Structures are given as structure tokens and as C-alpha cells.
């Protein structure tokens with residue numbers, strides 16, 4: 001008998017050679033129907049693979065990321081089986097699972113594939129899935145593996161086998177298709193109920209441009225047909241909300257090749273939006289005891305030698321800027337922290353002065369390869385809503401609680417209701433790779449955990465995920481489409497205070513090192529705005545809208561009245577514009593809808609005579625007539641809510 005420990009801590013006895021599937025069956029038949037694979041002592045295994053020793057076992061279903069990835073990788077085999085049936089002689093490269101779905105790199109020889117062929121392949125996959133063929137694992141010797149693929153004439157598999165040590169090679173067979181693979185896989189093909197091929201791309205064998213280009217086929221599969229429908233709907237919706245598309249349509253930001261790739265240009269409306277966000281956060285920060293500072297966009301090489309960034313990132317960053325006469329070297333600022341350390345050092349600090357909270361909307365520059373750039377989410381220049389808190393070790397918990405409050409205030413105001421936090425701690429097995437004393441780490445780690453618990457945050461704790469210089473708390477939000485984004489972060493740092501020799505005088509009259517906390521609730525303005533655009537599909541909350549109203553005069557005759565209304569609203573800090581174009585009112589309304597302007601104020605003869613406006617709300621329609629005063633009060637109420 002062997003002992004199997006399950007995730008809830010319970011221990012069950014089974015015969016040696018039991019499989020995860022049999023364990024599932026012994027618990028419940030319903031569970032067994034959903035088991036895709038199992039984690040055995042931390043390694044993902046086939047659910048049908050015999051377990052020979054005492055083990056901890058976690059059954060993996062569709063709801064586990066590792067279960068899903070096993071499912072999608074197995075679907076890549078199913079795709080290959082379908083391709084081999086439809087296009088005999090096809091040669092296969094590799095077929096891994098990816099974040100959503102899977103791909104297979106294949107060589108069709110003279111045949112070329114187009115998306116017109118997808119339907120036929122998908123149908124074949126489902127036909128083969130219905131056969132419920134088991135994925136059968138078989139260890140083979142290197143010689144046998146070479147013989148099999150030599151006979152089949154698949155040079156790609158032979159190339160892979162070449163690098164594998166004898167005794168480590170396994171084949172997997174489902175139906176008539178055999179693949180070289182270390183596994184694991186799902187029990188049988190019957191788990192696949194819906195299949196969709198998404199796109200084609202070229203991919204060099206082993207990423208090497210000097211070798212043959214294969215066809216990469218991307219696909220996705222689901223255990224229920226309805227899940228595929230839902231997924232496709234989500235993709236359509238995500239396309240509509242793509243911040244690059246909406247950023248252009250709403251005239252928020254642009255890129256120019258002349259200015260340089262990955263360097264966003266903020267247009268007037270985008271700037272208005274961004275300034276509102278900044279003012280909103282700045283106001284909350286002032287209340288929370290932050291002081292605003294400003295620092296230059298470049299820093300002397302010595303600053304980064306002191307901070308350690310030069311040694312660590314020097315070669316990967318932008319090249320230095322040299323002065324013509326003095327031979328000085330400067331770098332574009334990759335982060336604001338070193339500058340802020342120097343601000344901290346401008347005067348002696350006492351324990352009574354702490355915490356010192358220095359905040360800056362600091363623009364930083366980081367080199368990213370051109371191929372990695374993506375809209376506002378991967379850029380080369382961006383502005384962090386940065387702040388550095390210099391505090392005593394005993395203040396870390398209180399400061400964390402305050403920062404959590406600030407982050408949650410931001411999320412609440414912007415409609416992110418779904419969020420979790422990750423606490424990253426050091427690896428307790430490997431303490432030497434971290435800087436800082438044991439005592440300080442223990443205090444900081446327990447402070448973060450307690451602060452998060454007291455604020456009622458849902459957290460996951462990850463051991464070994466801390467930076468070498470301190471533990472951290474990261475926030476993940478789920479947007480309206482259920483996609484996860486990492487946004488705000490709070491991070492403890494024992495390294496920079498050491499390197500910059502930061503000090504304060506304690507109550508004992510001795511010198512002490514402060515603890516530094518880096519924090520950015522938005523992360524960066526660019527990334528945050530990108531996520532926000534996609535989350536609200538460009539329909540920003542009224543207080544944030546760059547244009548809150550548009551006045552639509554029915555004809556030229558009412559322009560003076562429109563101007564008077566506009567001035568009156570602007571006096572109350574409500575911003576908007578007037579559509580002076582010589583267009584029909586229906587057209588003006590439609591255009592305003594496309595621009596997602598929250599309120600449309602229509603003025604014609606009746607409105608001008610009675611001192612009223614006829615109000616339409618974006619996405620809602622006609623709200624009827626009201627006086628300008630009534631409208632103003634309604635807007636003010638909505639903005640303050």
C-alpha cells in the first residue's frame with residue numbers, strides 16, 4: 001500500500017500502481033469525469049500513469065491553469081492527427097500550449113494552407129475527438145525513436161531526438177498518430193468538444209532564421225461548445241475595445257515614426273484625461289501626507305553606479321549621452337528612485353520626521369526591442385505615478401495599510417471591482433540571495449501580510465517571488481471582459497537605502513537606516529489608461545471624460561445661445577464643446593455618439609426662447625428638457641458620486 005496526500009491534507013491508502021484517475025473515481029464519479037491530469041509531487045502527470053510511491057496528488061481539471069494547459073497541449077496532438085489524416089506526408093515541428101490555446105509548427109512540403117482550409121481541419125479534429133482515443137504513453141529507446149522517425153521521414157522530430165538523452169524518451173499515441181513528447185496529456189480525445197483554428201503565421205524552425213520556415217497554426221479547443229461561442233464573442237468585444245483603435249478614434253494619443261517608436265504623443269483630449277487622473281491621485285496623495293517633487297529626465301552615470309542599475313542594466317539600456325567638453329556621461333532616467341534618494345539626503349532626518357513620502361509623476365525611459373512594443377502597454381517612454389516612502393522599520397505595516405487604502409480608492413473610483421493581490425515573499429530555503437537582515441525581512445513580510453488581511457484583501461502568497469531587495473504586494477485587476485492585468489505595486493526595499501547610505505537619527509541619538517517603499521497605484525499612466533480604455537470601452541466615467549458635453553445647435557441662429565450655455569458650464573468647471581458644423585441635427589447626434597461624449601445638449605428655437613436645453617445621454621437617449629441650472633446640478637451630482 002502507498003499513502004496519497006490530497007491538497008486538503010487528508011491521507012488515503014491505495015495499492016501501489018494506482019492512477020490519479022482511479023483516485024478520482026474513488027472520491028466521486030463526477031470528479032473523475034472532469035479530471036484532465038494530476039500534479040504528483042509537484043510534477044504534472046497523465047491521469048492514467050501509475051503512482052508507485054507515497055505521493056502528494058492534486059487532481060487537475062479545466063479550472064486549474066495546469067489542467068487547461070495539458071488540455072490545450074493535447075489538442076495540439078489532435079490537430080496534428082487531423083492534419084496527418086488530411087495531408088499525408090506532413091512533417092511536424094513542435095506543438096505547445098500557449099496562454100490561450102495552442103499551436104503546431106508544421107511543414108506541408110509543397111502544399112500551402114489558408115484559412116479557407118480551417119473548417120475542414122476543425123471538422124476532422126471533432127470527428128477524431130468523438131472516437132475518444134486514449135493518449136497512450138510509451139517509453140522508447142533513442143535508437144527506436146530514431147528508427148521510427150527516419151522511416152516516417154520527419155527531419156524535425158529527428159532533430160529534436162538528437163538532443164535527448166537515451167532513456168528519457170517517450171512516445172504518445174492517440175488513434176493512428178504517434179508523436180515524440182514528454183507529456184503529460186489528458187486521458188482521451190473525447191474531452192475536446194469544440195475546436196477552432198485561429199490564425200496562421202510563419203515560424204523558423206527552432207527560431208533560427210537560417211533554417212526552414214514552417215507554418216504555425218494557432219488553435220483553441222473547449223470542453224463545451226458554448227465555451228467556444230463565449231470565447232469568440234469575447235475576442236470580438238476585445239477587438240472593438242482595443243485601446244490602440246479607440247485611442248485613435250477618440251483622439252487621445254498617437255505615435256509618429258519621426259518622433260520614434262514606442263514614444264506616445266498625448267493629444268489634447270488624451271492630455272486632458274491624463275491630467276484629470278493625475279489631479280485625482282495627487283489630491284488623494286496630498287491628503288495622505290505625500291509631498292510632490294520634480295526631478296530631471298536624465299541622471300549622471302555615477303547615480304546609477306551607486307544605485308547598482310548601471311552594473312545590472314547598463315548594457316541593455318539606451319546608450320549614454322556624453323557632454324562634448326567635460327566628458328560626462330548621462331543616462332535617460334529608467335526609474336525615479338535614485339533621484340528621490342538624493343532628495344532624501346538633502347537634509348538630516350530625525351525619527352520624528354519619518355515617514356517622508358516623496359511623490360512624482362516621473363517620466364522614465366526603458367529600452368524595449370521594437371518588436372516588443374505594443375500600443376500604450378509596451379512603450380519606451382512612460383510616466384510612473386511614483387512615490388517613495390522612507391520610514392522606520394516599525395512603520396512599514398502602517399504605511400502599507402495607507403497605500404492599500406489609496407490603491408483601493410483609485411480602483412473604486414474607476415470601476416475596477418474585481419481585483420486580487422499577490423504577496424511575494426522570499427524563498428525561505430535560500431535566504432542568502434536576499435539583501436537585508438533576517439529580522440527586517442521577517443518584520444516586513446509579516447507587516448505586508450497583516451496589512452493586507454486587515455484591509456480585507458483577497459491575496460495569494462508566493463514564496464520566492466520577492467525581489468532580492470525586498471518583499472512586495474502586487475495588485476491584479478480583472479477588466480470587464482474578465483482579462484487579468486497587473487496594475488499597482490507596493491515594494492519594500494532594503495537595498496537602495498544601503499547603497500545611498502540613507503540615515504535618520506533615532507530616539508537613541510544613533511544613526512539608523514530607513515526602509516524605503518516604492519509604490520505606484522496606477523503602475524504607469526500609459527498602461528493604466530490603456531487598461532481603462534479597454535475596461536470601459538472608451539466610455540469614461542463622467543468626471544474623467546475629456547469632453548463632458550457637446551452642444552448641438554439646430555441651426556446657425558442658435559449659436560449665440562449655445563455659446564452662452566457653454567460659458568456658463570465652463571464657469572462651473574464642466575468642459576465640453578459646440579458642434580458648429582452646418583449639418584443636420586441627426587448627423588450631429590450620431591457623430592457625438594461615436595465620440596462617446598456623455599451628454600448632448602440640443603438647442604433650437606423652443607430651447608432658446610424658454611432658456612432650456614434638450615438633453616440626450618450617451619447610450620441612454622432622450623432625457624427631456626431642463627433648465628441649464630438643473631442640468632448643471634445633475635452633472636455636479638454625478639461627478640461627485
Ligand SMILES: [Zn+2]
Nearest residue numbers: 073181182183
Ligand atoms: Zn504532447
Ligand SMILES: [Zn+2]
Nearest residue numbers: 335336337518
Ligand atoms: Zn522606485
